[in-house]
Amino acid sequence: MLIADKFDRDMEVKYTGAKVTINQENHEIEIEGVDSVVKNIQAEMNQRKYTYKKIQTTSPVKLEQIYRSKIVDEYIEHKLEQADVIAVWEAEHGKLHVISKSGEMVDKAVTIVQTSVKIGPPVKLTTEHKSLIETIQWKQFLSKLSTEHKGKLQIDISEDSEITLLSTDDIHDELLEDIHDFLDTNTIYAEMWRVEENVLQLLMQYHRHDIRQITKGTNVKCKEQSFGFELTGTKNDLESAKRKLDTFVAQIKEEPYSVSKPGISEFWKSDKGRGIQNSVETAHHVILKSSYDRSNEEPDVFDIGARSGDHHSGSNVMASCTVYGTRMISVTRGDITDLDVDVIVYSANSMLQLNSGLGKAILTKGNFKSYLHFSICMFFFDLPRLL
Numbered sequence: 001m002l003i004a005d006k007f008d009r010d011m012e013v014k015y016t017g018a019k020v021t022i023n024q025e026n027h028e029i030e031i032e033g034v035d036s037v038v039k040n041i042q043a044e045m046n047q048r049k050y051t052y053k054k055i056q057t058t059s060p061v062k063l064e065q066i067y068r069s070k071i072v073d074e075y076i077e078h079k080l081e082q083a084d085v086i087a088v089w090e091a092e093h094g095k096l097h098v099i100s101k102s103g104e105m106v107d108k109a110v111t112i113v114q115t116s117v118k119i120g121p122p123v124k125l126t127t128e129h130k131s132l133i134e135t136i137q138w139k140q141f142l143s144k145l146s147t148e149h150k151g152k153l154q155i156d157i158s159e160d161s162e163i164t165l166l167s168t169d170d171i172h173d174e175l176l177e178d179i180h181d182f183l184d185t186n187t188i189y190a191e192m193w194r195v196e197e198n199v200l201q202l203l204m205q206y207h208r209h210d211i212r213q214i215t216k217g218t219n220v221k222c223k224e225q226s227f228g229f230e231l232t233g234t235k236n237d238l239e240s241a242k243r244k245l246d247t248f249v250a251q252i253k254e255e256p257y258s259v260s261k262p263g264i265s266e267f268w269k270s271d272k273g274r275g276i277q278n279s280v281e282t283a284h285h286v287i288l289k290s291s292y293d294r295s296n297e298e299p300d301v302f303d304i305g306a307r308s309g310d311h312h313s314g315s316n317v318m319a320s321c322t323v324y325g326t327r328m329i330s331v332t333r334g335d336i337t338d339l340d341v342d343v344i345v346y347s348a349n350s351m352l353q354l355n356s357g358l359g360k361a362i363l364t365k366g367n368f369k370s371y372l373h374f375s376i377c378m379f380f381f382d383l384p385r386l387l
Contacts, residue, residue, distance in 0.1 A: 004088050011041050053106040059096035066166050067091040071151030076116045089113045118172040122162040128187045184235040194228035206285040214244045337365040
């Protein structure tokens with residue numbers, strides 16, 4: 001404290017010809033001069049010592065090593081100078097000893113010394129992390145940090161699988177973030193990505209390539225399981241892959257269709273029924289499922305990008321399917337002229353005669369005043385092609 005208080009310099013300035021040497025290592029002070037001067041300097045030294053204030057407080061034992069670092073010592077001294085605080089400190093045996101010139105100043109000094117070095121919070125290591133910290137990558141990472149922040153940090157790994165960071169306060173938060181980032185970007189995790197049974201069947205049967213492309217693009221390995229997909233990769237890559245997979249699966253639609261026809265359940269289970277089912281599934285990349293009970297029979301269709309079509313009043317949709325992603329083909333029982341459609345394609349002769357049957361019904365429902373009126377409309381409708 002006498003050195004920090006510049007006692008030796010002050011005495012040599014005050015007493016001409018005197019020389020004061022403070023040997024900190026041997027805890028000795030040598031005073032050279034005439035007898036009266038030496039006695040005066042000793043008296044002033046004792047007076048100053050009695051005015052100094054000392055505080056002793058607890059300090060984590062782990063911090064003692066970093067407190068002994070010359071670079072940390074200089075860092076704290078610089079902070080004390082900026083605060084106009086004269087003080088000395090020492091950390092040993094779980095105690096922090098701080099001495100300063102006054103009570104107010106020693107309180108400031110304790111705060112500065114304690115806050116200049118930070119410890120923790122501990123980083124919990126998972127099973128996957130433990131294998132990573134045995135690699136050359138981890139050793140190179142620690143070497144890089146030590147080189148960049150020489151003497152200002154210490155990293156401990158406990159038997160309880162925890163990483164504890166001790167460093168000066170100016171770099172602590174940045175280093176802690178770097179450690180978390182390193183673990184997240186280099187640790188390989190394994191997670192199960194689960195989907196419903198019907199969706200899984202569809203993916204396994206028709207979209208293996210799509211799943212592989214999605215995971216490949218995110219550096220994630222994908223392994224098929226009976227109840228889903230096992231994904232392995234880094235934390236960030238896994239999150240990215242799962243988001244993309246969820247987006248892909250969200251396109252899968254489930255559409256129920258009610259069919260009422262005697263004997264359909266037996267037909268569905270027959271070889272011919274299964275053959276038709278396989279043909280439809282292969283042609284349109286869908287999965288057909290059926291469920292039967294005493295009152296109804298409802299096959300369910302699962303398809304990528306399927307959209308349910310509009311069911312028109314007065315008609316009964318017997319069956320339907322989606323092709324090319326957006327086009328729906330329906331088989332409907334009812335009056336075709338009651339459907340809300342843009343065009344009705346009707347088989348007629350080359351003269352487009354609508355004298356009977358469906359042709360007459362179209363003419364009547366179309367509210368054409370005469371067959372000639374309808375023919376003129378058809379002519380102008382076809383005029384661009386004729387030109």
